[in-house]
Amino acid sequence: MLPGLLRSLDEHPRLVLEAPPGAGKTTQVPLALLEAPWRGDGRILMLEPRRVAARAAAGFMARQLGQAPGETVGYRIRFESKVSARTRIEVVTEGILTRMVQDDPTLEGVAAIVFDEFHERHLAGDLGLALALDVQSQLRPDLRIVLMSATLDGEALARFLDAPRLTSAGRSFPVTVAHFPARREESTTAQLRRCITEALEKHPGDLLVFLPGQREIAQALAALGAEGAIASDIQVLPLHGDLSVDQQTAALSPDPQGRRRIVLATNVAESSVTLPGVRVVIDLGKAREPRYDPNSGFSRLETVAISQASADQRAGRAGRVAEGWAYRLWPQSQRLEPMRTPEIAQVELAGLALELAAWGSDALRFPDPPPSGAMAAARELLQRLGALDTDARITPFGRRLLALGTHPRMAAMLHAPTLPGDTALACDLAALVEARDPLRERSDALAERWQALAAFRSGRTPGQANRGALAAIDAAARQWRRRLRCEAPPPADVPAHHLGDLLAHAFPDRIARQHPADPRRYQLANGRMARLFDDSVVFGEPWLVVTELRFESRDSLVLRAAPVDEARLQRDFPERFFEGDVVRWDAEARALLSRRERRFDRITLESKPAGRPDPALAAQALTDAVGELGLDALPWTDALRQWRERVRCLREWLPDLGLPDLSDETLLATRARWLQPAFDGKTRLDALDEQTLGEALRSGLDWSLRQRIDTLAPRRISVPSGQERPVTYALGSAPVLAVKLQELFGLADTPRVADGRVPVLLHLLSPGGKPLQVTQDLRSFWLNTYPEVRKEMKGRYPRHPWPEDPWTATATHRAKPRGS
Template identity: 40%
Template sequence: MSLPVVSIKSQLLEEIGRRNVILSAPPGAGKSTAIPLWLLANPSFKDKKILMLQPRRVAVRTIAGYLASQLGEQVGQTVGYRVRGENKTGQNTRLEILTEGLLTRKLQQDPELADTAVVIFDEFHERNLHSDFALALCLESQSALREDLRLLLMSATLDELGLERLLPDAAWLQCEGRSFPIDYSYHVPPSQQQWLPFMATVIRQALTQDGGVLAFLPGAGEIRKLAGLLSEQLDSKVQLHCLYGELGKQAQMAAVEPLPVGMKKLVLATNIAETSLTIEDISQVIDCGLEKVARFELNQGVTHLTSQRISQASATQRAGRAGRVGPGRCYRLWGQDQLCRMASQSQPQILLADIAPLMLEAAAWGTELTALPLLDYPTQAQLSQARELLVQLDALDSDGRITRHGKALCQLGCHPRLANMMLHAKQLGSAALALACMLAALLESKDPLKASHTLCISERIDWLLRHRQDPIMQLAVNWMRRLQREFVDKVDSRDAARLLIHAFPDRIAKSRGAGRYLLARGIGIKLDEQDPLCDHDYLLVADLIQTGAGGDIRAGLTARLDWPVLEAEAGHWLTSSVSCDWHDDVGQIRARKLLKLGSIVVRNEVMANPDKAQLEQIWASLIREKGLTWLPLADNAKQLLNRIHLAAKTLGQPELSAWTDAALLDSLADWLIPYLAEVRTLKQLQALDFAALLRNRLDWNMQSWLDKALPTHFVVPSGSRCALEYSEDGQVTLSVRMQEMYGQADTPTIAEGRIIPIIELLSPARRPLQKTRDLAGFWAGTYKDVQKEMKGRYPKHFWPDNPASAQATTRTKKAM
């Protein structure tokens, strides 16, 4: 029976000769196993290579083996593959299957892809970080250097990705696929906590039916637990296989190979089995509906795995595994109504990842990451943090351009942190480089001593030196070879922190007691109090682990760090500053000199007698922290500020509009700080003439204008100079004894007649009698009632019948 994709063969070959192609075809149509061989046989491409990208290593190996067998050859002849640390290609290899990150390396070394005719992006819907980036580089190469380069994007679900924006002239092809019916059933676990035992029950039921079973789980941990639940209850004819990324090559390949006649296969897999991978002998799929996604937490600087619901696209892909070769069944461990509530597509990895490596790759390509033709762009927060790290590692300069050191980091193809450590170690000799390569290999692998009583990374180094054949050690040896050195055994694991500082300067940690440490980046972490590492004041925490929804961060692999090493290797990151505290109980400043590494205070010294410059700095910091209202301003200073604010609001003086609290705080160095060089106590601060200091900010003309427009005092009819009270809300009040206002027929004004003050008339004993802005109306009206009452209470004082024309006085009737 021919593959469904054969129906579009002629159209595909015709279009790919002229332009890029986007192909949408369901699982089992034959995209990955037929099309590469057609392109290989196309006479137009006979002198060029075909590159096919796959997001997963197990799919790379499986597809390469299948395609080579179709040619009657071994892998490494016409068809070969490359994954990290493994190269199965030869001089005659023309069809090369590889993971996306390796294409990025190839493009950086040869932007033209001079030996390549077609690049195939298989299973593009997974939106792998490297596939998005490699596509962007290919589009740039095609636009500027290789018009004849062809790109073929393939997946079962591509129509919602927005590819038409990046490839507007591409041909869109669709293949219906082979239609094998799938029987769906929905089984809801009794509770969130009991879903794994429930899944074991569903699997046992499925195994009573015909056909092998593929069960999808979120991660390796759940696979191991479920395997433990099932292992003792399986029939002898059932072979149990696990399939996840960390698994060795042989175990992965065993999971996909056919079984002997009479045997039944059970495969427990992560989403590694979703696409481009036909697992022999499978006709039943059990889907828990969960996946683990790596998310980079910007605040913590750590990538961690979180479980979440899969997308509708993933659910379709998983179910499709049951119908690859015939009718199948799909058991979904969720309610049928939940499917429509799932996201249509998985979130692009570029929005979830640490993008520092990608930003460095873009800089090496000669552009900003945001200038590349990407389907989605990182957030500004992602970009800012990545740039900050790369500048700290001297990979980018302050303008964001790649440095010579940055180019060297990029060529190593690992995270810039680890590359920086290895290049630094290379300068120190072969022994240091060997240690750095072992550290890098450990940090890119799973902990080989998970059951150890300590997280000490030196213990792992010593273990690797005794187990030279371990895959982690082989990875370290490969790093050494890439750096053109032969591996040496004379490695001192106690130097681990000295090297790790150059990868993780922000993860230097200082003890806070009881196994708690503070990282230089400002977050707290926890170690087991029984770990011997807790005896050390300083540590270098190379790995961070987030546990639980509460955000508790635990240390992973860690190295002890001595102060002399910290000072020698990270001294250029130490900063000195002055910290001050105002002590209300004694009314004075107490200052300390701090030596800090990021958020860590490594030295804290009391400053008994700060010098003039330090004291000025202390006051500036303290006043900005507490605000202008904290200053002990006398009433005349407050009145001046109120007059200035009123003048700015009412009289429209632009020069006075900048007298806000924020502006005064910003200009402390101009009007206040120079006068605080000898001030240390509250009493000394209170002694300052703040009104004079503030008034000096105005030039002589503005002072004169202000005193005329908004005077501090008003001469009343009695000849007395009575104070005008200016409130914060802009009210102006003149408080004066009533007898001193006799003869004032109308209410006086200020500010060129624009402001009418409130006249607060007082009794002879200076108690309020009346407030008014209409003095003439008061004399003619309410005064009569006040006169009647006051004559009885103050008979010795003058209470005329016509106060508007009477003589103002400050005396009693007898003294007049």
């Protein structure tokens, strides 16, 4: 594998490497690249999706060189770094790579980037690859890029990268896979304990158990710790990303006393890390993966079924040192998705949109492009946060948010306070919003959750709160304070609206005002409506900021909110308050309404009738009405529709002409440019006449180009009878010329348009106007088909000429004189 890899990278700057678990991809490839002649003195960056794997891989490679991490091999992960001036291999996590590329787009001193376990398809990994490809194509053609995995679609990725694909058989042993069925009404924990007991009895070696998350690991630890569950000489260890370094090292190392081990792990153990002695894998078939939660506006971890590729990867862990066994705790009849769905297709994209704005281009190449709808929503949010300007360019404040390395919502709130005490409170709120609910009973008041946190800190845990959840929130808030270098302690008591005043900076789209006619309904700043529970704790508050919503068909349901002070909104968001005349289209009345309004964002605070609408506002409102009603609301004539089709056809047939795109989508998207001036001085849709509409459509064409259109796609064509007959155009079809057969006598070849490039489709008609033949080859018709047509039609239309020789006959549009 390694010689072929080095040869390939000598000849080509990109490579896709497929090799099974145990083949040595993670720890052997970077070391081999140290010897590559193209490396010079440049560093090799290896991207690892998980912190545990990054630390373990760096440690293993350093030991192979007889060194400690931080010398030739080092690593950088969040809040921890072991690198030096001597380091030539840096193992980094995904967010670190993004920051490195953003901070130094030339990647000076970097010779290669290796993307390990790319099959996991994390959003940050896809972004890192897109940035690296852009750097390689624009600034660093010498930069090497390697993608590695055991279960990726190597052929598709190789095509995407235009790169060679290298496959290695690796060193693996056979693994026997079996499904371990649950008994009737048996809990998952009981099924797992029974499977572990049976595996310990039947098979040698250590056991690796895959569980979705820390909660399930804790439940399994408790079940296995029960008296008599397993032998006392068997060591049971957890393995997940939030453990201390010592605890992770213990799980990744053989037991010093030689005891058998059971390692209870999240999917952190699925790839990149080696657990010595494992002969048995037990897999629940579940994982925590991020999914966009529209209720909260964030991507949150959900427990989901793993893909078949992940199941195969996990089973392969049992065959690294000898023959192994894998038990799957789901029915054999259950079918898994073949590959993991890329995160970019199912998470919230505000962070990605901000990164692309900071890069200065969204024209990057992604293996799976970000969904356009999700990106539009992300940019709209970022503009509300003040991170992007109206042209979607990053602002100085947006760069400050990006530097904080968290979701832009949270970063905006954490940057909002000017007093240390408020910063500490913002840290509490960031921890609360991102955590699972610490309350056991339903309540829509976020203040109750913060008060439970304050009580926990004073040594009291309210009865309706979960002490473990509060401890985790408290720890997360401390971490936020450390990151912000905030030395102020969190306050012990604050008014409820003070929480909302800060949260408004994270959820500007969810600031809400009580409906004047219905106190349980609220209008949100984004224009939507929401309602409260019947037993709402925040009922009666005139203003709220909503941190969690359940989207429903009519009004969304407020799940969690805090009151906010209107005076504070006016102080913090003065630019979002508006007072002035507004003209809008009333679809029911089919007329313009002119109002004098006072608004906060899209929340109407006051509205009363205004006088005659301002002409500019009226023109804009009529143009917006066309956006709602569609282009059919305009006064199209057949001639105007045909002119538009002629332009669209010529744009397809003769692209060098540079004709504008007149598709429905483009016309609607650009209506402010071409249509709004046509509505100048008008207050009704029907005041726009066909002539003005025609001039509006032609406004982007100079006189010479208009003349070229008439020449290249003529409305009418002269035929041998001396008459002009209309040509009908339609995009995607040949232009149609319908003409009586007798009018074409003497014409050998089919008429053409578009500078002779496109033959018309002749609809040859009988004297009565009925179709006789449709053809684009008139010569062939005269030679082969006309004799049959003449024989059939001559008796039916005796007063019209049917010569035997149509080539020399005189074309006519008239019948023969009577008696002739």
